[in-house]
Amino acid sequence: MTGIDIQSPELFKSNNKYKLSSIISGDNLLFSISQKSNGKILAVKEILNLKKNFYFDIDYIKTLFKENQLLHKNIDQISIAILNPDFSIIPANFYKKSINKDALSAVSIKQYQKDYTILKNHIDIPDSYYLFIFPEKLKEFLKTTFNTVNIHHANEILISKYKFIDSYGNTILANLNNNYLQTAVFKNGNFIQTNVYSIDTKEDILYYITTNLSNNVIPVNKANVILSGRITSESIAYKLLYDHIKNLSFVKNIPRLAFSNMFLGKPKHLFFDLYALSLCEL
16 A cells, blocks of 8 residues: 655656665555755655565565666665664663673564664764664665665664754654654753654554653653654644644754655655655765
8 A cells, every 4th residue: 555655757867876765664665765966855655554574575575676666777875764663772881792682682582583683873862872673684685786775773863963953952753654653752952762652543642752751751731742754734643632732843944955846835744754864874
């Protein structure tokens, strides 16, 4: 099933080189294609309800990529992020290579399965290492398919060095990616925690946001709740949040010129995670 599907007629009409940015979750694939020369996003597509854990089946992945022109000869770079709750953040001054598996063992038993590999990226906010699991065969497929491969966890986007709001103060960033909610909590301008939740109802969204605030002793009426992802001001979920949260807004500071004219009239916060991912380099 296809959700968002926008493509500029400019795509692949020249010999320009392109960058693919993709977010994968249990049964969803979200991607954008941008020009490498100027970073302008020319296409965004959301493919929903794929077979569960589709990323383990490389033949299935190849077919999926081919059908959606993701193996086009002019795409030579990919930034990909996996969205799941299996990650750990280790302060840089405590990090040692020898503790990779021990650090993740408190988060997930999946590391013991041969299907996964443990990866780590350095993040600036705070000065830490972000450890997460990623499908081993998918990593190898990407490495042999694209000239440049950057692999991330989707929550790195929320706490990365790329700032999309004016002040972090007492703030919770909440990104909706279909049946997942990603949160990042900042208190007095300092990063506190980040989480991934599976959501089934609009009430789940409200519950997890308010619980994050409560657990960190941030009064709901004094918190800035900033939304991004697949939610609009017309949605039932947004209206429920609006009824309970005083300071509610959408991510801003996403330049219009970062998107082709096909995106005119579309709220840019819908594509926040893909836009932020497209900026991430290792």
